[in-house]
Amino acid sequence: KPVTLLEGVKETISSLHGKYKLVLATKGDLFDQKRKIEASGLREYFHHIEIMSDKKIDDYQRLIDTLGCPPEKLLMIGNSVKSDILPVLELGGYAAHVPYHVTWAYEQHEGEIRHPNFIRLDSIKEILDKL
Numbered sequence: 001k002p003v004t005l006l007e008g009v010k011e012t013i014s015s016l017h018g019k020y021k022l023v024l025a026t027k028g029d030l031f032d033q034k035r036k037i038e039a040s041g042l043r044e045y046f047h048h049i050e051i052m053s054d055k056k057i058d059d060y061q062r063l064i065d066t067l068g069c070p071p072e073k074l075l076m077i078g079n080s081v082k083s084d085i086l087p088v089l090e091l092g093g094y095a096a097h098v099p100y101h102v103t104w105a106y107e108q109h110e111g112e113i114r115h116p117n118f119i120r121l122d123s124i125k126e127i128l129d130k131l
Contacts, residue, residue: 003039006100008125013045015128021047025063025076027055027083055083057090064091077127081113089115098124 016022024046026033033051037043048067052059064071074093078084079100088095096119113120119130 003036005040005042006124008123010042012124012128013042016131017045020131021067021069023047023063023067024049025052025055025060026050027052055080055087057087060087060091060093064093075131077121077124085113085118089113089117093117094119096121096127096130098122 013022022045024037024042026037026049028051030051037049043049050063050066052063060076064074071088071092072094074088074091075096076084076088076093077096077098079098081097085095085097094117095115097113098121119127121127121130
């Protein structure tokens with residue numbers, strides 16, 4: 001299938017590039033994710049790309065260790081509360097949730113997130129006003 005970027009993604013990443021070390025952390029089949037990254041046209045913006053088999057606390061800790069980045073300097077932007085937001089908050093990082101209308105059942109999370117490092121966004125573009 002062709003890769004279609006969500007509205008505002010390229011502009012936002014382009015705006016953040018050079019100001020921050022951008023890291024793409026994704027999970028899934030290695031070959032499929034590599035194909036998607038290449039097809040997206042965004043590869044050049046990322047300092048590091050990590051394709052994970054899972055996105056749990058230990059996986060993020062290994063990424064943080066690899067990057068030499070303390071958790072309190074990490075901001076994860078993602079659409080999955082379960083995989084992108086909660087593990088990063090638990091490690092002491094910041095996490096911004098951008099809801100997406102299609103989310104796997106496995107990634108569903110019930111309940112309100114109350115954490116000082118949690119940011120709720122309606123669009124990825126909104127992160128530019130939060131930094």
